[in-house]
Amino acid sequence: MIKKKNNTYHLIKKNIAKLAIIQQATEFSPQRLITIFLKNIPTDDLLLQKKTKDGYWDWKLANNTAYKYFKKELSTYLKKNLEDASFRTMKEQFKINYLTKDYFGENYASLADNYFTQEQILKNFVREAFISVYPITPEMTPTEVAVRNQRLGKISVQHWIGDITNYNYFNDAPGFMMKNVQQTLQYIDLYILNILNEKQLDHELMKLSTNQRLETRLAPKHTPKTKIQKI
Structure with missing residues (x-):
């Protein structure tokens, strides 16, 4: 398993608040995000050093396995924090403070718009080509029509x-x-990489974690029963 071979699982758990904020605020691909995050970590920090009589073992990183761990941790974290007031506030502050930065001339919204424009052009072409190649014909059964429409629907999702x-x-x-x-994605990948290296964001997330722990500790354990006054 990956957590026995390198520090990937530990690093995902340690940084899940940061990764969750970035993913939710940017609507960026979780798979691309975790790949960029892990590639940004020095090899010495990522790989566990296990020595044998023949020297150190060279553990390799499995991206697909890392994505599965991240997907699981992200789901768990969001289930617990998505409606949390501190998390929502942090998410909005993140959008204001980090997605408006011009790392190389454009903010995140501008880069995302460029991407969506090119994505839609590609989707429209593939959709029209599919309809042309696979039209609905009178001899098709209801099952065949349903399968055809299901395939078409995947293009529009x-x-x-x-x-x-x-x-x-x-x-x-x-x-x-x-x-x-792909070109529009390269700029977004670079933007995400810059955000991952923002030290101030780490400091703000530390404060968020502290606030959440305090809220949990100070929350009332139970609601006291109202005493009914007898007349």
Whole structure:
């Protein structure tokens, strides 16, 4: 398992508040986010050093396994904190303080708009091509129509930013359309990387964690029963 071979699982748990805030506020692909996060960590900090008589073992990182751990931790964290007042406040402050930065000339909203424009162009082309190649014909059974419409529906579904590249229909588009989507994603990847390296964000998240722990400790254990006054 990955947690026995390297520090990936530990690092995900340790940074889950930061990763959750970034993912929820940016609507960025969880799979791309965890890949960027792990690639940004020095190898010496990521890999566990286990020595044998032949030297140190060279543990390799499995991205898919890391994504599964992150998906699980993210789900657990959001279930606990999504409606938490401190988390919501932190999320809004994050949008104001970090998504408005111009790391290289554009803020996050501008980069996201560029991406959505190219994504929609690609989706429209693939959708129209699919309808042309697979029209509904009179001889088709209800089951065949349902299967056809289900495949068509997958093209129209909304994804996290960047997840479109994981779907088979992405490769059905012309090469220049795929390239345009990938280019817009490169800028977003770089923007996310800059956010991950913001030291002030780490400090703010530490305060959030402290506030949440205090709220938990100070919360009343039970509601006292109201004493009924007899007349």
